[in-house]
C-alpha cells in the first residue's frame with residue numbers, strides 16, 4: 001500500500017538496503033551470469049552518472065540533445081571497436097530489446113523488398129538466445145533451428161540448406177551464451193552474401209569481450225563487420241562493458257539497413273510519434289552510466305579486466321579438466337565455461353554447489369553447468385574448484401542425491417519429450433509467483 005503519509009528519506013533507503021540483504025551475493029563472485037561487477041569504486045561511479053540522468057527521457061531527442069549525443073558517442077565507439085567506423089544504431093534497454101528490434105526490422109525489410117513472403121522464416125543456430133524465440137513469437141515469424149557440431153558451432157552447410165525463398169535473415173552468435181562458442185560467422189557471411197539475405201550477429205555477451213581478447217593475442221575467429229555479409233550486431237553494454245543494467249546496442253552497417261527499425265505513427269491525436277526501439281519512454285540513466293563506463297575504463301581498463309577474466313576462465317577450465325567424470329563443452333573462444341558430467345548426476349552436483357553458496361546456472365541438451373567468467377571471479381577460482389571437487393565426491397558417494405532436492409525436477413524438465421507439457425508446468429510456477 002502507498003503510505004498515507006510520506007516517510008523520511010533515511011528510513012526509506014534503509015529499508016531498501018535491508019530488503020536486498022538476502023539476494024544472491026554477486027559482489028563476492030558467487031554469481032556467474034546475472035551481474036557483471038567491476039568493483040565498488042566503478043559501481044559508485046555508475047550510480048552517480050546514472051543519477052544525473054535518472055529523469056531524462058530519450059523519447060524526444062530534440063528535448064534531450066544531451067542523451068542523443070551520448071547515444072551517438074556510444075554507437076560510434078562501438079562501431080569503431082567492431083571495425084565499421086560508419087556504423088549507425090541505437091541504444092536499447094538490453095540484449096532482448098536489441099534482438100526484438102533487429103528481428104522486427106528484418107521482417108519489415110522483407111515486407112518491403114519481398115512482399116510475396118507470407119510466412120517469414122529466420123534461420124538460427126539451435127544454441128541461439130531465447131530472445132529470438134520471443135521475437136519470433138511476438139512478430140509471427142518461424143524460427144528454423146539448425147544443428148550444431150561437436151564443438152557447439154552451428155553447421156554452416158546445414159544453414160545454407162535451410163535458407164529458402166521465405167528466409168528474411170540468418171543469425172549467428174559471437175559467442176552463443178550456453179557454451180561461449182563463436183559460430184562460423186565468416187561462412188554465414190558468405191551464405192548471406194550469396195543468397196542475398198541479411199545476417200545478424202548476436203554479440204550481446206561477446207561484443208565487449210572479444211575485441212579485447214583479440215588484442216590480447218587470443219585466436220578469435222572473425223565475427224564483426226570485417227565479415228562482409230554482416231548486416232547488424234547486437235552488443236550488451238550491461239554485460240562486459242560493465243555499464244549499469246538496462247543498456248545494450250543494436251548496430252547497423254548502413255543507415256539503409258537501419259531505416260526498417262524506425263516506427264512511425266501518424267494518426268495519434270497526441271502528435272506524430274516516431275520511435276526506433278521497443279520502448280516509448282527511454283530512460284536516460286542507463287545511457288549516461290554506459291557512456292561513463294566507456295570514459296572511466298578506457299581501452300586500458302577493459303584490456304586489464306579482460307586479461308584477468310580470461311586468466312580466471314583458463315584456470316577454471318584447467319581445474320575442471322582435471323576432475324574425473326567432468327567434461328568441458330565447446331571451445332575456449334570466450335570467457336564462458338561449461339561442463340557436463342558422466343557417471344554422476346549433474347543436477348545433484350548443482351544442488352551440492354548451491355548448498356555451498358554458489359549460484360548455479362543449470363543447462364540442458366546436453367545437461368551441463370554454465371559459468372560466465374568476469375574479472376570479479378579471479379579471486380574465487382580456487383575456492384570454486386575445491387568446492388567442485390568436494391561436491392563431485394559427495395554425489396559419487398551418494399548417487400541417491402539425484403532423487404532429492406531440485407535435481408529430479410531439472411532432470412525431468414530436461415528429458416521430458418513433450419515440450420509443451422514442460423512449458424505449461426513452468427508457466428504455472430511463474431503464474432503462482434504472481435498470485
Ligand SMILES: *Cc1c(COP(=O)(O)O)cnc(C)c1O
Pocket residue numbers: 094095096097129131173175176177202203204205236248
Ligand atoms: C544476455 C544475452 C542476450 C539477451 O540479453 P538480455 O540483456 O538478457 O536481454 C542475448 N544473446 C546473448 C548471446 C546473451 O548472452
